[in-house]
Amino acid sequence: MPKSLHYTDTLNYEIEQVARLLRLISVRVFEQLEIDVTPDEYVALDTILCNSSICQRDLAKLILKDRANTGRILNSLEEKGFITRFIDTKNNRLVKKMGLTENGVRKIQQINKKIEGFINSSKRKLTDEELENLHCSLKKFRCNLEEVFEMNI
């Protein structure tokens, strides 16, 4: 097994580049399919869907944005009518929580249907087993990183 001497041969490089490609492609796919939310907004919507009564800060942790940007994403989703926000308490503290509107739920389903083809085609070259292992290894890798990294959120 040859030792990687250059950054372009490293795992970190490959992860970075795949992610950058994914991001660029996502933006384009969302535009071409005329999806009127950004990929980030979609992620937020979907994360709210499967984490009901979550507050902004906890959402920020899940979507790995800081509090400021999470707030701004939610502003946009609220303006577009896909979520509503309300004050609630968590550990006796006032927090802002949010819920999907009917339009929001419909929007997620609509997007899921629209991007299904793209998601599947992007996995063409990998077997189910490879995909499973890839996913699993990435989780371990992330777990490792999170131990080193104190999130400022």
Added chain:
Amino acid sequence: MPKSLHYTDTLNYEIEQVARLLRLISVRVFEQLEIDVTPDEYVALDTILCNSSICQRDLAKLILKDRANTGRILNSLEEKGFITRFIDTKNNRLVKKMGLTENGVRKIQQINKKIEGFINSSKRKLTDEELENLHCSLKKFRCNLEEVFEMNI
């Protein structure tokens, strides 16, 4: 095998999040170790090192930035004295090429030494075989994406 219903359970999500973490951590590590180039500049330096007499556009393709930002990264590296730039030709066209200065070469070696510990510790939870498979699968995945995606560079 359960079908992923939510974005936060998907491979794409995991890749995005790992990459975001890596980027955030890289910036901090570079600051803490008092490395006076940015992670992106380091990537450019290292890529120039193993691709001598490359022109800006080809470098841009390798580091997956657009031409504009590649030019700006090179401006910074030139100001800092780690590279020199010169006009050359490629296919009878005038192009800007670049080479590392002695300081640039020393800087790469210095950085490699400084970040070695971090790189190794980030892989603690994975076996060599897992790392190998992870790297290999990501390459396939990227290959797939690049077929769908026409780079505007």
Added chain:
DNA sequence: AAAAATATGTTGCATTTACAACAATATTAT
């Protein structure tokens, strides 16, 4: 009870980034 610390969300800002437009030059088509 007062002070310090913590949690949560917002605002401001400097940096990064991707894209579009442009300039200059070379190649290809007509």
Added chain:
DNA sequence: ATAATATTGTTGTAAATGCAACATATTTTT
């Protein structure tokens, strides 16, 4: 030859982003 197209690099710009600072409110410490 002339026009159209392609290649390469730079400049301008709007959007995204991460961080620091701030405002509030609550908890913990003294």
